[in-house]
Amino acid sequence: MFGIWGHPDATRMTYYGLHSLQHRGQEGVGIVTTDGERLQGIKGEGLLNEVFDEKKLDSLKGIGAIGHVRYGGKKGIENIQPLLFHSSSGSLALAQNGNLINANDLKHQLEMQGSIFQTNTDTEVLAHLIKRSGYLAQEDKVKNALSMVKGAYSFMMLTEKELIIAQDPNGLRPLSIGKVGDAYCVAAETCAYDLIGAEYIRDVEPGELIIIDRDGIHEERFSLSATHAMCTMxxxxxxxxxxxxxxxxxxxxxxxxxxxxxxxxxxxxxxxxxxxxxxxxxxxxxxxxxxxxxxxxxxxxxxxxxxxxxxxxxxxxxxxxxxxxxxxxxxxxxxxxxxxxxxxxxxxxxxxxxxxxxxxxxxxxxxxxxxxxxxxxxxxxxxxxxxxxxxxxxxxxxxxxxxxxxxxxxxxxxxxxxxxxxxxxxxxxxxxxxxxxxGEYPTEIYPDTPLPYEKEMK
CATH class of the missing domain: 3.40.50.2020 (Rossmann fold)
Known part of the structure; x- marks a missing residue:
């Protein structure tokens, strides 16, 4: 995954960032951008240079973007990330690195309550949880959704007005923050910063939620850090x-x-x-x-x-x-x-x-x-x-x-x-x-995870 906010050529910066991360997945790639008013995206199966050309890159205008190269998972272009959703209350795009181990349970409960899924990815579960949240503020919706999921996830969400990132409470997958000029960027690996001339700032902490918008960077938490357990592989x-x-x-x-x-x-x-x-x-x-x-x-x-x-x-x-x-x-x-x-x-x-x-x-x-x-x-x-x-x-x-x-x-x-x-x-x-x-797993493998809809909503 790669994301950037506040750069006049966010699309190409994301393209080059993903080029450095191509070793993490070669089955599909996608980029979603925002110009401050709307989200638009392009994705396809194959390598980065097979999916994107100059014409497609020129068609994606924006000051913020997120991108994802796909490894494993379900077949089909619909499952390639970032997943892009439009609604009357605002659009959002999601990208995730890692697996949610309770995704099937959450999906079943959401379907019982009327949700209709368009993909086979666990990332879409997050989208439904965010949209169904009773909280008013976007960051509170995301926090509420992340509190329900379990497993390994580095997470990026792009809206018309902000870039939100999060790291699971165990920090199982790498995610860091960099800066190029006045723009902030986020990447699964620091090698992406070298290609675009960005400066590494720091790693995202386990259980941390970070919002990047026109006012800068805002650091919050959605969970207390559990035992830090970066994947040894x-x-x-x-x-x-x-x-x-x-x-x-x-x-x-x-x-x-x-x-x-x-x-x-x-x-x-x-x-x-x-x-x-x-x-x-x-x-x-x-x-x-x-x-x-x-x-x-x-x-x-x-x-x-x-x-x-x-x-x-x-x-x-x-x-x-x-x-x-x-x-x-x-x-x-x-x-x-x-x-x-x-x-x-x-x-x-x-x-x-x-x-x-x-x-x-x-x-x-x-x-x-x-x-x-x-x-x-x-x-x-x-x-x-x-x-x-x-x-x-x-x-x-x-x-x-x-x-x-x-x-x-x-x-x-x-x-x-x-x-x-x-x-x-x-x-x-x-x-x-x-x-x-x-054989010592940092989380429960088959946890009992009821949806906490009974929590007090703001």
Missing amino acids: EYVYFSRPDSDIGGINIHTARKNLGKQLALEVNVQGDVVTGVPDSSISAAIGFAETAGIPYELGLIKNRYVGRTFIKPTQELREQGVKMKLSPVRKVVEGKRVIMVDDSIVRGTTSKRIVRMLKQAGAKEVHVCISSPPMTNPCFYGIDVSTHEELIAANHSMEEIREIIEADSLTFLSVEGMLKAIGRSENMGKNCGQCMACFT
């Missing part, structure tokens, strides 16, 4: 290396993950290579600590997207074939240490190991810079069942055999936290969500 995989989250640089964190992995592993090799792109930093750190040369043993085709976030297994497997090529002269006759960030389903790792051996690698030792992923994620990563996770159904030796590696090593949970810089407080107080590795 942001550091391991999702975020770009040039982004910072919680004051921690992603490249530095990943390099430290590789260094810690080298200290924990007992394997001999001639060359270290990383799986592009998210594992390169960890591979460099591993090589430095192990004293083994780092080489580009795998080359990425820059015109193919990320395989982990492909919507189906068939597309993921096809993507691996198109995405990576081994460098024969680097790996031929060598004991290759292949560093990767994670193993989810195992099919990608198996194909890469096979490619390296077909290119002449004498041995392939797989070293993973995160612990085994044994539990599903309900907060926005596209792994929602135990059946999808190879580590939830097989022993380490069985996984090694399945992916056809000569050895397989995962980083420990303790080592992961130490490398990221979160080791002082273990468990639920470490500042990280590690549910996919430990």
Whole structure:
């Protein structure tokens, strides 16, 4: 997500901001703008440069805008965000990063009370809750709606007169504020600020609600901060290396993950290579600590997207074939240490190991810079069942055999936290969500969430 308020060319600034965030989703994209009087938007399936051209960008005039690149979720252009709603009392556009774990319950209750849904997204639930709220002020409507939802969400809402953003009480997804000239901007990752020449100001705090309008920025809260639990996979995989989250640089964190992995592993090799792109930093750190040369043993085709976030297994497997090529002269006759960030389903790792051996690698030792992923994620990563996770159904030796590696090593949970810089407080107080590795979820997974319509309305 990217948003901006108070800029004369808000549309193009949002376009460039989303360009920096394209790695977070390649299935669809949308931009909604406001000129102070009305909202208008354009969205479509595909990459940013496939959906938008100069003509479409010129048609979206405004001083404020929000944009979203889509990852996972339901098919159909209607489900691409931002979602735009018009009514006699004013229009609004919504964009969200993360999953609402009680969305189905809320949707059922809203439908029983007469609401009609046009999409299959949990973001539309928020729109109905906001519009049905009995409060008068817009920020109170939003606060009331956010008090009813549970799960992971970084949230943006654009109206004719303001940009409203919020972060869930656990801070599971990254969201920060920047400034370019006199305009404020908001982004899922700080790398978006570099492209547009914006200055990073700060992260949005868990449970915080921020309103940006012509009078400036107004900071409020809709919830007391719960245990801070930023998604660890942001550091391991999702975020770009040039982004910072919680004051921690992603490249530095990943390099430290590789260094810690080298200290924990007992394997001999001639060359270290990383799986592009998210594992390169960890591979460099591993090589430095192990004293083994780092080489580009795998080359990425820059015109193919990320395989982990492909919507189906068939597309993921096809993507691996198109995405990576081994460098024969680097790996031929060598004991290759292949560093990767994670193993989810195992099919990608198996194909890469096979490619390296077909290119002449004498041995392939797989070293993973995160612990085994044994539990599903309900907060926005596209792994929602135990059946999808190879580590939830097989022993380490069985996984090694399945992916056809000569050895397989995962980083420990303790080592992961130490490398990221979160080791002082273990468990639920470490500042990280590690549910996919430990099974300890920061929220209730199936909470009882009745709608609080009986609350006193202003």
